[in-house]
Amino acid sequence: MRLMLAPMEGVVDHAMRELLTGLGGIDRCVTEFVRVTDRLLPARVFKRLCPELANGGKTSAGVPVYVQILGGDPQVVAENAALAAELGAPGIDLNFGCPAKSVNNSNGGSILLREPERVHAIVAAARDFLPQSTPLSVKIRLGYEDQSNFLDIVRGINAAGATELTIHARTKRHGYRPPAYWEEIALARQIIDIPIIANGEIWNPADALRCQQVSGCVDLMLGRGALCRPDLPRLIEANSRGITRLPLEWPEVLLLIKRFYELNLDSYDARHAANPVKQWLVYLRMHYFQANLLFEDIKRLHEPDDVWGVLNLALGRKISPPPISNMSAE
Ligand SMILES: Cc1cc2nc3c(=O)[nH]c(=O)nc-3n(C[C@H](O)[C@H](O)[C@H](O)COP(=O)(O)O)c2cc1C
Numbered sequence: 001m002r003l004m005l006a007p008m009e010g011v012v013d014h015a016m017r018e019l020l021t022g023l024g025g026i027d028r029c030v031t032e033f034v035r036v037t038d039r040l041l042p043a044r045v046f047k048r049l050c051p052e053l054a055n056g057g058k059t060s061a062g063v064p065v066y067v068q069i070l071g072g073d074p075q076v077v078a079e080n081a082a083l084a085a086e087l088g089a090p091g092i093d094l095n096f097g098c099p100a101k102s103v104n105n106s107n108g109g110s111i112l113l114r115e116p117e118r119v120h121a122i123v124a125a126a127r128d129f130l131p132q133s134t135p136l137s138v139k140i141r142l143g144y145e146d147q148s149n150f151l152d153i154v155r156g157i158n159a160a161g162a163t164e165l166t167i168h169a170r171t172k173r174h175g176y177r178p179p180a181y182w183e184e185i186a187l188a189r190q191i192i193d194i195p196i197i198a199n200g201e202i203w204n205p206a207d208a209l210r211c212q213q214v215s216g217c218v219d220l221m222l223g224r225g226a227l228c229r230p231d232l233p234r235l236i237e238a239n240s241r242g243i244t245r246l247p248l249e250w251p252e253v254l255l256l257i258k259r260f261y262e263l264n265l266d267s268y269d270a271r272h273a274a275n276p277v278k279q280w281l282v283y284l285r286m287h288y289f290q291a292n293l294l295f296e297d298i299k300r301l302h303e304p305d306d307v308w309g310v311l312n313l314a315l316g317r318k319i320s321p322p323p324i325s326n327m328s329a330e
Contacts, residue, residue: 001240002027003233004197006223007068009033011279014051015263019256020226021063025233029065033095035108036071036080046084057090066091066137070098072107074125082129091135094126099172110172113144113153120156127161137164142184143171150184151191158192166197166221185215197221203228205239227283230256250290258311271302
């Protein structure tokens with residue numbers, strides 16, 4: 001089994017990849033998408049979104065980071081993919097899943113799923129421009145409005161020479177609403193042989209197992225679940241080997257949050273460095289009730305001294321769980 005950390009624009013950046021891959025269990029990351037429209041982008045754009053390029057395309061923990069490209073013009077996508085590979089990307093991923101209006105309006109992301117031939121042409125052009133040794137993965141949803149093109153798209157991507165396919169098991173129309181239709185992925189597995197990576201709605205080790213059973217996929221991609229529970233990848237990995245691993249406790253998560261803030265102070269100007277921390281707390285509070293308290297304490301703060309103050313206080317204080325109602329306590 002391999003576990004991939006999902007690309008998440010504005011959320012899973014270099015700092016988050018550093019932190020999460022440092023915990024173990026993740027086999028590969030993908031950058032936030034690099035959007036290309038009508039020209040070859042300067043190298044600095046790739047280096048900014050993927051600082052790992054300076055480290056052989058890997059995080060400090062040695063996990064490869066594929067560069068994700070989003071665009072609708074085969075030639076332009078292919079040229080930019082080739083540049084990213086030249087800059088040291090260990091693999092390229094093409095995005096055909098983004099539901100954002102601004103992206104879809106400029107002919108990129110999930111809207112391309114309405115045109116299977118165009119998806120095929122983009123993947124084929126990228127394959128053609130890339131060195132044979134560079135893996136080319138593709139990420140799709142089940143469709144745009146509906147699933148009518150799904151299997152044609154899958155066949156086309158395979159015929160165009162992609163090495164792997166990640167399927168987020170929902171249409172653009174489904175957005176991010178549960179459920180994810182893992183059973184549809186099983187249909188794709190019947191018609192192509194390249195590895196398929198199943199994605200969508202995996203929040204705990206039991207979900208991972210069910211997703212594998214229903215989709216028939218061995219490999220999985222984790223998005224929001226890994227943000228809510230930073231140790232989810234290693235829990236799933238341990239579970240798959242029949243090993244029981246204790247989940248991360250809140251004090252350990254607090255240390256990660258502190259480290260995350262430090263990493264962000266390196267890359268953002270000081271007054272904005274707390275923003276990614278606040279954003280992460282919104283995910284963390286779905287699993288750790290303490291994250292909600294911390295979020296309330298931090299949400300209006302910008303000055304590093306204030307933010308450090310709150311973080312250090314949290315590190316030093318013991319938080320008890322919410323009281324159990326009298327009925328159940330008896
Ligand atoms: C805030 C956010 C940003 C995302 N950005 C990207 C992106 O840049 N590229 C991409 O292919 N998918 C992106 N996605 C989709 C995720 O990679 C993933 O397919 C989706 O969240 C479903 O997985 P999950 O249920 O495990 O979160 C994004 C999702 C979210 C919620």
